[in-house]
Amino acid sequence: MKNFRLDIQYDGGRYKGWQRLGDDDNTIQGKIENVLSEMVGRKIEIIGSSRTDAGVHAFDQVANFKMSESFSEAEVKSYLTKYLPQDISITKVTIVHDRFHARYNANDKTYLYKIWNEEHPHPFMRKYSIHVENKLAINQMRKAAAYFIGEHDFTAYSNAKSKKKSMIRTIHAINIDESEGFIFIRVKGDGFLYNMVRKMVGTLIEVGLNQKEAEQIPTIISSKERNQTGGMADARGLHLEKIEF
Structure with missing residues (x-):
């Protein structure tokens, strides 16, 4: 075999x-x-x-x-x-090796989210990024991202239906970079819940648009209330970038 x-x-x-x-x-x-x-x-x-x-x-x-x-x-x-x-x-x-298991042997995963942050749309990247025409406050987004780092119960940031599944995950790093009109958000963790990265990015975008304060994130996480997180970023901007074993 x-x-x-x-x-x-x-x-x-x-x-x-x-x-x-x-x-x-x-x-x-x-x-x-x-x-x-x-x-x-x-x-x-x-x-x-x-x-x-x-x-x-x-x-x-x-x-x-x-x-x-x-x-x-x-x-x-x-x-x-x-x-x-x-x-x-x-x-x-x-x-x-016979014991290799793609899911159980995966240690860390990195997801990349792409945002086109210019006033005009990008016709060639519209299927692989979202368009946010108002300028995002990157430093505020970075400040907000720091609150996600570490081990947390991410119930508020998941749409997972199972009540038996653990909602505890560890986020190792979130890097937010700018390049030629794009904003790249990389999230590295030991695993992610259903819709978790998209809901986190949605919150970061709201912080970048001054619709939320960065300091609200710990309260949202501890509340475990899914209606507190706000909008969820569109799927087309999300890319599974790297699996580490």
Whole structure:
């Protein structure tokens, strides 16, 4: 039995997220599994490192699957490249140790959020960033971001429905940079809840527009009330940038 690791990039704009949804194959996982199943003639299931939301993109998603068939790394990559849609790319296929698990072995994840912060829209980046035409107060956003760092119960910043799942996560770093009209927000943590990064970015944008005070964030976190966080940033600006094992 071989354990294959897939390194994956995708434009998530037309998909319902990473995770397979029943018989609906309009997901990244569903598309890849369908092609692999056709290749081997039986059902193949893959495990992804991060369950990205509908419309979210990825520069560095990682998945793994096991099969006993005698396909090589090159053959698997070639078949996936030939039959997957062009907005999903398998950048690397590697046979790894039997115990490698894309989800459980992932230590840290970094998400990148892109904001186009000029008065005019950006026609070539409209699918991969959001447009905020009013100038954002970057220093205030950085001040606000510091309150998210560390281990917290992020119930207020999640739309997760499960009440049994732990809402405690650790944020290691949030970096906010400017370059040629763009604002890049990078959030690195040990894991993220459903919609968590988008809700955090939504709060940071509101701080940048002077609609919220940075000092409100600890109170919002401790309240565990989801209606306190304000708006949620659009999915198209979010990119899974890096998975660390």
